[in-house]
Amino acid sequence: MTPRRTLADREDVLGGVMLTPALAYVILLVGVPFVLAIVLSFSDATAGSLRFGWAGVRNYAAILADPIFLRALRNTAVVTIGSQLLVVVLATAAAQVFRATFRGKRFARFVLLLPWAVPVSLAAIAWTWIFDSTFSVINWTLKAAGLLHGWLYWLGEPALALLAIIIVQAWRIFPFATVIVLAGLSSIPQEIVEAAIVDGAGFWRRLFQVELPLLLPVVTVAVLFGVVYTATDLGVVYILTGGGPANTTHVLPTLAFQRGILGADLGQGAAIAVFLLPFLIVVAFAMLRLARRAEVGA
Amino acid sequence: MKRVALYAAALGFVVFAGFPFYWMLVTTFKQNRDLYVGASDLSHIPWIFNDPPTLEHVKLLFGQTDFPRWVLNTLLVVAAVVVITVAVAVPAGYSLARLAGRWGERMGMGIFFTYLIPPTLLFVPFSRLVSLLGLQNSLASLILIYPTMTIPFCTWLVMGFLRSVPWEIEEQAMIDGYSRLAVILKVAPRLIVPGILTVVVFTFTLVMQEFVYALTFISSVEKMTVSLGVPIALVRGDVYHWGALMAAALFTSIPLAVVYNLFIDREPTFHHPFTRGGCHENPNGIVLRAHRRGSVHPLGCSSRRGPAAGRTGGQARGGGDAHHYGFHKRHSLHQP
Amino acid sequence: MAGIEIRNLRKQFGDLHAVDGVDLSIRDGEFLVLLGSSGSGKTTLLRMIAGLERPTAGEIHIGGERVDGDVPPRARGIAMVFQSYALYPHRTVFQNIAFPLEAVRTPRKEIEEKVRWAADMFSITRYLDRYPRQLSGGERQRVALCRALVRDPKVFLLDEPLANLDAKLRNTARDDLKRFQRQIQTTTVYVTHDQVEAMGLGDRIVVMEHGKVRQVGTPQEVYEDPVDTFVATFVGQPPMNLLDLRDPSLAAGTLVGFRPEHLLPRSVFGPGEDLRTVRFAVRRVEYLGSDRYVYGSVLESAAPDATVIAKLPATIALAIPEGETHEFAVPRRLLRYFDAASGLRRRP
16 A cells, blocks of 8 residues: 655645744744834833823824934934945945955955954944044044144034944945945856957946946845945944934934833834834835846846 | 056055954053043054053953853853754745745745844834833843844745755655655755854854844843943943953954854855846846846855856746756756 | 556646646556657656656556555655756765665665665666765766665656766766666656657657647657657757648648658669659758768748758768759658648648
């Protein structure tokens, strides 16, 4: 008698059993909290008690009338866009350098990847020291080079502090973008580049008319991830400026933390965090479209 | 001339990327007298050791702070989260790649997107959840919550990895007399080892780096992890012990950077859902081909193993002869 | 000891009908070749026999027992060799061959004996302690065959097992394979897209296209009596010439087909032969050593531009100047007739 199919042969059963824990984890601890985040934003919940009352749009009304929030919203956009512009330029340039062979490349690559490997909070504390109001090595160097006559209070002036935040975010993300662009470069069919050379295109024409257009999808991916990493990051701003001076450098995550956790107003904290959603939805849509385009092969 | 420009550019990037680490290094071993000289004093060069180096800050860090404790805490959390992630994500990734049929790809994509939901959106509800469970201010809260970041990504990672591993070995085992379950238990684990290694490294680096949840859930100093304790609790009152701080940053960064670099050199091919094409019989799609050959994943690592290894990602099974035909040709099965 | 019966078998992947209603009866001990280009459904058919793919509809019987629904691959009494050989990379050759025996909990001693016996048969005994990566393509292929052999299967399924070998090795491997199958007399289903392999190995050939069977027959039948224009042009290299000669004795819309090796200069035929003579405008002659390929067009054809190929053996030393029109002929008994619209064979 031939053995029949048993449970051990059923792909659907085995597949279900093996997927269930992950699915449960994702639904219970990502899906539910995600919904809860939105529900909380319409409530007057506080950290001190478990009371949970409906507050309607009161939280939203409150934060939209709050200049600190509006400033944080603007800062988030400025920091995200500013740092990503910097990242694109740096990563494209760095990829051009690192595709070439040169002596000491292994070491150079090791150093290039350090910012991405190190914990954000530790990098941020190092930068805090670098931007220190009294001991800033940047100020010393600028002064020694004769470029600076006054004094830069990096983390003490709103505009400079934002610039410092942008620099740190770009510093942290461009190695990652470089690796992506490098992978994209190495996957451009060599024949196309060679054809361009045979056709008499110089370095710049080759870069701008052949390689960059082919790299566009890859660069887009790098930027999309960069946007998520920057817009939702709490560590850099929290450690560098703590939102100061005078709440001028808050971004949405730090403000949400200040109101929701430190200030114990869960409802308002959640409402502030929900304003990150538009950023994320745009990114998710862009990614889906990109993925679909890659699949269709258009 | 061109070489000079190249080296200059390379140097520029190295300086920009590495300068904070050089600064950590210098600060760690400088005497306080050498360290705390105002930057307006142009006669004192901060870039070099003006006084002999000292181990004073390192001794302080290891002897008089909670840093060793934080390292232990971090390792404990890392170990627990690695175990949970491997136990949950590896079977799930296998299921999506091999057993779920046509739904696998879509479901994998869905799971991957939950990875994009950032901690900063979830920490508010989590703070309530954690206090409901009575886990506030405990390492258990981190062990419970960190897998929400690692499981989605690692599930998708294992799925992508398995797509690049040919089916035939497992099918062969089924023909050779084993049930599907026996294949999963006896044959598949050996094939997934490189994927599991990636999961471990990713989980390790992610836990080491995490800051937001730790900041939200942990309040007492002796429960902190390294990435939280160093920037938050090494500051005594208003006094920053910069030497010890930079020593802590340096000693944490070095092992991570080494792991990272080893990993990049060894890592097998992975498929990023957004940088690879789905179908492989499209000879005129240049851009598509460009995606397909190089593969990247959000860790920022990429590698290519032979010119063809990255191409099979898109299709699971099915599609008739064309598929199987292509499949065979593109894989050299017998690589170690 | 088992034949295979396949009835109205179908497999759909989404909108794609990979296998579209196949009926096939494979005799016990037969060497059957599934021949088709990629996408013809031959591999899907093989995988359904193996149980790796579940049919959308239809029946499969192996040795008189119906297996399509509920019998997993391990219980079908089959052995399969994949194109990639699918050797377990982290097991030695010995462990690879022993793997199917371990599955059925064979005693250690018996495993040892069987593995040595099979390895001996394929002369790979001295590789038993090596790992697959240390073997050449040909050696791997033999390990895969060994592993299939020790299962003592009712049916062998082979999926392009020679495709990864280089051309020189392929000839000897083909010969080995055929001798081996004759010796053990096990029913074998062999998938290939290479018609030379199909002709050389098959007791019968199944020509497939778009998931359907176009013709089943011995190599000779398939080559000499193709049932339609697809088989006529798919089998044979260069393919059969198909022309509308506007012959008033034939029904309108009849294509005349003949093999390139049958189109020869008029002068080489004897006087008694019943010939169809054509005027052949020669464009180019290709010298290939054992043969000459003559490219040109037939002036009687309805499409005088269509390229017609004649294959002249080296034994015909006649000079064929390029650019001139020559009298060529085909023996009438070697002409085949097809309906231009349906492509089907027409008996005059």
